[in-house]
Amino acid sequence: MTGSIEVKVTCKTEEATDIASFELARLDGAPLPRFSAGSHIDVHIPGGLTRQYSLCNDSTEQHRYRIAVLRDPASRGGSTAMHDTVKEGDVIRISTPRNHFPLQHAKRSLLFAGGIGVTPLLCMAQRLAAIDADFTLHYCTRSEDRTAFIKEIEASDFSKRVKLHFDAGPPINRLDIVETLAEPAADKHLYVCGPGGFIDFVINSAKNNGWGHEQIHLEYFANTPQDTSGNGKFEVRIASTGKTYSVEAGQSITRVLQDNGIDVLTSCEQGVCGTCITRVLEGEPDHRDLYFTDEEKAKNDQFTPCCSRSKSKLLVLDL
Ligand code: FES
Numbered sequence: 153m154t155g156s157i158e159v160k161v162t163c164k165t166e167e168a169t170d171i172a173s174f175e176l177a178r179l180d181g182a183p184l185p186r187f188s189a190g191s192h193i194d195v196h197i198p199g200g201l202t203r204q205y206s207l208c209n210d211s212t213e214q215h216r217y218r219i220a221v222l223r224d225p226a227s228r229g230g231s232t233a234m235h236d237t238v239k240e241g242d243v244i245r246i247s248t249p250r251n252h253f254p255l256q257h258a259k260r261s262l263l264f265a266g267g268i269g270v271t272p273l274l275c276m277a278q279r280l281a282a283i284d285a286d287f288t289l290h291y292c293t294r295s296e297d298r299t300a301f302i303k304e305i306e307a308s309d310f311s312k313r314v315k316l317h318f319d320a321g322p323p324i325n326r327l328d329i330v331e332t333l334a335e336p337a338a339d340k341h342l343y344v345c346g347p348g349g350f351i352d353f354v355i356n357s358a359k360n361n362g363w364g365h366e367q368i369h370l371e372y373f374a375n376t377p378q379d380t381s382g383n384g385k386f387e388v389r390i391a392s393t394g395k396t397y398s399v400e401a402g403q404s405i406t407r408v409l410q411d412n413g414i415d416v417l418t419s420c421e422q423g424v425c426g427t428c429i430t431r432v433l434e435g436e437p438d439h440r441d442l443y444f445t446d447e448e449k450a451k452n453d454q455f456t457p458c459c460s461r462s463k464s465k466l467l468v469l470d471l
Pocket of ligand 1: 417418419420421422423424425426427428429441443456457458459
């Protein structure tokens with residue numbers, strides 16, 4: 153169970169065009185809970201929104217957490233509120249850190265960051281450098297002015313392990329994904345975070361080059377809006393009570409359950425964080441999340457009711 157903490161915004165910094173970082177510390181200055189590279193926190197944003205942000209400071213630090221937020225006009229309001237409303241000195245509530253994107257033991261690690269997806273990977277790079285591990289961080293952005301933490305990276309003791317790739321830069325500087333992923337090996341692992349298209353590009357290239365599923369690790373930071381025009385009506389049954397509820401085309405399962413007094417813990421409400429995972433006892437879920445692997449989805453024994461639906465007329469849930 154994740155706890156929650158009240159923290160103060162001790163520093164807000166413009167890191168690049170449309171990207172601001174926020175440093176968070178306990179009100180009494182006491183140490184924050186430890187975290188590992190790849191962890192994220194839920195941030196309860198003024199206005200009632202909750203969003204997940206990766207921690208992008210050194211994972212040995214306990215005096216602060218640092219997150220970075222891209223102003224995204226296509227978002228559902230969280231990033232705008234962080235940029236326009238939250239300021240230094242504000243007190244906000246966050247969850248304790250969770251890690252769905254941990255580093256594995258590997259002889260060599262390849263990190264691929266697309267834009268703001270650099271946040272968990274920067275933390276990983278710091279950790280890998282600290283333990284003197286072999287790694288390269290490929291950091292892809294549109295242009296230098298949109299590259300958060302570039303000065304910090306250039307000044308770091310792992311700067312030689314970072315390759316910057318700007319879309320607007322000379323072609324020679326672009327990421328040559330085929331060459332970079334040319335030699336898969338059991339003791340190499342790759343990590344990718346960024347927009348969906350970037351992640352798909354890296355993963356498909358890795359698979360085409362013979363990388364195994366267990367060597368590929370990814371974290372989406374938002375689900376893409378889904379086409380809901382084909383959504384149909386179905387029913388969910390609560391195994392413990394036997395009660396059945398109808399889910400209309402325009403409703404989510406969690407909303408229907410909440411309206412009937414059944415609380416399923418949610419956070420991102422878009423299939424990214426895994427908070428709402430629920431076991432399925434009967435029926436076939438229509439998985440709409442980015443959390444489970446294809447193999448996990450194929451088992452159909454659990455799903456994310458915040459965004460997923462049903463292919464069968466009835467789903468029986470272990471609630
Ligand atoms: S609430 Fe995040 S996956 Fe459902």
